[in-house]
C-alpha cells in the first residue's frame with residue numbers, strides 16, 4: 001500500500017526495519033513490523049528508534065500472532081488502529097451491476113490530477129487514527145499516490161463537472177488491491193464509494209485478476225458493511241499499537 005496507509009513491507013520476519021511514520025513524521029513514534037517479538041528484537045527496534053530521536057514505537061502486527069500484542073501490552077502498549085483485511089474472489093463473486101453514478105477515470109481525464117490532490121489533502125487526514133497526516137507537495141504526492149497506479153483503474157466520482165471522490169487500485173506481483181479512496185466531506189454519505197468500488201471490481205475482473213484485496217480501518221463501519229454486501233471475506237486483522245521504547249541497556 002502507499003506510504004500513508006499500511007506499510008508496504010510486512011514480509012521479512014527477521015529484519016527489524018524502523019523508520020519515521022510516513023506522513024506523521026512529527027510524532028514521537030517510529031514505525032516497525034513485528035511478526036514475532038522477543039526482548040532482543042524489541043531492544044533492537046528501540047535502539048533504532050532512539051537513533052531517529054523517537055521515544056516510542058508504532059508497532060504493526062496481526063491477530064494471527066496474538067502473542068506479539070500480548071508481549072507489547074505488558075510493556076504499556078495500546079492499540080491505536082486496526083485494519084480489517086478482506087478479499088473478494090472475483091471468479092465466484094456475483095455480478096454486482098454497473099456503478100450507477102457518474103464516474104470517469106484518470107486515464108480518461110488526466111487533467112484532473114490537481115483536483116485529486118485537493119481531494120487527497122482533505123481526505124487523508126480524515127482516516128481514523130491518522131489525524132494530522134501530511135501528504136506533502138503535489139509533486140511528492142503524485143510520486144507515490146498516483147503515478148505508480150494504473151490510471152484506468154483510478155476512478156473519479158463527479159458531481160456535475162466537479163470531482164468529489166476518487167479511489168485507485170494498486171497492482172503488484174500480479175495481485176490487485178484497493179488503494180486509498182476518499183470522498184469530499186460534503187459528498188459523503190451518498191453512496192459514492194459504492195460506485196467507485198463497483199467500477200474497480202469490474203476493472204479487476206476484465207483484467208483477469210483472481211482476487212481483489214482491501215484493508216479498512218475497523219472504525220469505517222460503512223466500508224466493512226460494503227465489503228460484506230459485495231461478498232468480500234474477512235481474512236485477518238492488522239493491529240497498530242503505540243507505546244514506550246525498551247529501557248536502555250547499561251553498557
Ligand SMILES: CC(C)(COP(=O)(O)OP(=O)(O)OC[C@H]1O[C@@H](n2cnc3c(N)ncnc32)[C@H](O)[C@@H]1OP(=O)(O)O)[C@@H](O)C(=O)NCCC(=O)NCCS
Pocket residue numbers: 123124126127128180181182183184187188189190191192193194215216217220221222223225226
Ligand atoms: C470512507 C469514505 C470513503 C466512505 O465514502 P462514502 O461515499 O461517504 O460512503 P457512504 O457513507 O455512502 O457509505 C457506503 C455505504 O455504506 C452504507 N453505510 C453507511 N454507514 C453504515 C453502517 N454503519 N452500517 C451499514 N451500512 C452503512 C451506506 O448507506 C452506503 O450504502 P449505499 O451505497 O447503499 O448507500 C469517506 O467517508 C471518506 O472519504 N473518508 C475519509 C477518507 C478515508 O477514511 N478513506 C479510507 C477509505 S478505505
